[in-house]
Amino acid sequence: MVAVAHARPNAGTKGVPRLERETQILRVATEEFGSAGFAGTNIQAVADRAGISKPLIYNYFGSKECLYAACLDHAGTVLGGEIERIARGDAVGLERGLRTLAGMFTILEPQPYLWRLLHDPTAPTTGAVAETVADHTDRIAALAHEGVTELLGLSGNTDPLDISAMTATWLGIVDSLMGWWVDHPGESADAMLDRCVRLVRALFSDAARGQLA
Incomplete structure (x- = not known):
């Protein structure tokens, strides 16, 4: 994780403890x-x-x-914590993938x-921001690789x-699904999970497999 610079460790306002004030600001x-994006935020x-x-x-x-x-x-x-929680559970294969999506939707x-914050095209691409993105991207990619290894191993x-x-395909699917979802705010988490289940069933249906015969 990237260390954030703080000025005075005991700084505070109106009697509010520093940790509480920092959490509020975050x-x-x-x-x-x-x-609004990085560029659009004042x-x-x-x-x-x-x-x-x-x-x-700025003091904080x-x-x-x-x-x-x-x-x-x-x-x-x-x-990342939610994805890791599901990874440490008992779900394997496609069930693990669907549970991961369900957790993210929730x-x-x-x-x-x-999600928009993590995929902001106006964000800086160097320094502390880039380091933080890399930390979490690497963590999520490692979990995806683990899940895919398990799935293909079956x-x-x-x-x-x-x-x-x-692994690259799975990460691309997740990015696309989440991006589509935030562009369709009327869709609930439950509706999105139902849609994903339908899509998976369609992909692995007898009709779909028949095309590969």
Whole structure:
């Protein structure tokens, strides 16, 4: 994880403990960045929503980039933690994949801005932001590789290149599904999971397999 620069460890306002104030700032900033993007977010707007001064945010986080990195770290930890929780469960193969999607839908339904935050084209591509993105991307990719290795192993396929190709495919599918979902806010988490189950059944139906015969 990327360390965020803090100025005075005992800083606080109106008797609010530092940790509580920092959590409040992160909550507001995460929603702002996730809704307006890095380029479209003004730190003064974050300060106004949090009911504090703009200098206090810089006192806590040092810069807009470091605040954004902290928000990314929060979003990545929330999503990565859910994916890891499912990975450590008893689901295998396609069931593990569907449970992973279900967990992500559930986490993101009340806060879709977390996904937009993690896929913001206006975000910096160097420094603390890039390091934070890389940390969480690598973690999620490792979990995907583990799941795909297990899935292909069930059919006796242990070819490293097949595993690599399928891992990339799975990550692309997840990115596409989540991107489609945030563009269709009327779709509930349950509706999205039902849709994924239908799509999987269609892909593995006798009719679909017949095309490969």
